[in-house]
Amino acid sequence: MLDESSGEINPLSFDLDSLPFSTPQHFELHQNHVKFTNDVECKTVISINDSSSLMYDFKILPSGHILAESAYNIKLWTPDGRECLKTYRGHTHRVWNLQIVDSNRFASSSSDKTIKIWNFSTGECMATLESHTDWINSIIIKDNLLISASDDATIKVWELNTYSCLKTIQAHNHYIQCIKMMDTTTLISGSADRTIKLWNLMTGECLATLIGHNNWVTCVEVLLTGELISGSNDLCIKIWDIKSGRCLKTFDGHKDYVMCLAVTKSNTIVSASKDRTIRIWCPLNGVCLSILTGHTDYIYSLYVYDSGEIVSGSPDHTLRVWK
Numbered sequence: 085m086l087d088e089s090s091g092e093i094n095p096l097s098f099d100l101d102s103l104p105f106s107t108p109q110h111f112e113l114h115q116n117h118v119k120f121t122n123d124v125e126c127k128t129v130i131s132i133n134d135s136s137s138l139m140y141d142f143k144i145l146p147s148g149h150i151l152a153e154s155a156y157n158i159k160l161w162t163p164d165g166r167e168c169l170k171t172y173r174g175h176t177h178r179v180w181n182l183q184i185v186d187s188n189r190f191a192s193s194s195s196d197k198t199i200k201i202w203n204f205s206t207g208e209c210m211a212t213l214e215s216h217t218d219w220i221n222s223i224i225i226k227d228n229l230l231i232s233a234s235d236d237a238t239i240k241v242w243e244l245n246t247y248s249c250l251k252t253i254q255a256h257n258h259y260i261q262c263i264k265m266m267d268t269t270t271l272i273s274g275s276a277d278r279t280i281k282l283w284n285l286m287t288g289e290c291l292a293t294l295i296g297h298n299n300w301v302t303c304v305e306v307l308l309t310g311e312l313i314s315g316s317n318d319l320c321i322k323i324w325d326i327k328s329g330r331c332l333k334t335f336d337g338h339k340d341y342v343m344c345l346a347v348t349k350s351n352t353i354v355s356a357s358k359d360r361t362i363r364i365w366c367p368l369n370g371v372c373l374s375i376l377t378g379h380t381d382y383i384y385s386l387y388v389y390d391s392g393e394i395v396s397g398s399p400d401h402t403l404r405v406w407k
Contacts, residue, residue, distance in 0.1 A: 124376060130150070130165040133161075134161075136155035136157075137152050137159070140385060141180065141385050142395075142397045144395065148163035149163055154171070154179075158190075173207075176194075177196035180193050180219070181220070181222050183223050185225055188203060189204065193220035193222070193223045193232060195220075197218060197220065198216075201247065217234075218234050221233055221260060222260070222263045239263065239273060241285065255275070256276075257275070258277035262301070262304050269285055271284075274303065274304045282294075292329050297316040297320065297322065299317035302341060303342065303343065303344045315344070315345050315355055319336070319342065320334050321338075321342060321355055333370050335365055335372070337375075339357070340359035342356075342357050344356045344385055348392060350392075352364055354386060357383060358382040358383070361375050361383075362376040363375055376406055379402065380400040381399040393407050
């Protein structure tokens, strides 16, 4: 939580699912259908007072304060987005991805080929992780490990106590756009080579290669029922059976690249696109349940909270909260 008097963040355990929204979830999953319990509308527009921020990634802290990329920097904003409380400087090129490490640290990845670990309170760069030879598009945290994916077509595993690189996986034949942990040991990666791969994170072994998209794979997620979902520059979303490697369903509807995916607690799929819309889908039959409009530019990032709220970020310099 941020101490207003000192401008510093107190060391608390961050739980990104703990924002105090009060509206109940919008959907209930039944055996053969998804039932609406509320219409989804944009209830709040948070304008970020920063022309440099394209909202490629953001995190909302339990206090409501917003951590967001701002060109080569990262900024901490008041909950209303009007005042910048702290700027984290050190990258020499565009910042792409942010991840909370613990109550004291967060990580950022950049086109400058580095990952930086930051102290929330002081703004100090605690470590710079260097080994990738191209842009770093995606990072995730698993226990005391940081996993990174790069345009150099590799995945790297880093230890967060020593900040050392433990493993490099020669993963794809083209840029790696996204990674996601499927379970405690299985990593998913999506690439510009149009494939999705599953990896044993401990051994680096490729467990499966999923082929079906006809353009870059930009985002991957996992349904509560265990199926993998993927979004692509081919404008489609696909659901995959992991055991067989078979594509179970293809969802069509977006008019431009699918940029990000999320899964709600009721197992509905949320997708955001360069077509400036967010779509909510039933995973059982592929029906688009709702189309959310309001952003005036591409939508690069979104997050779905346990309470059902969707937060989306766009280069139109806004975060929109949908309830």
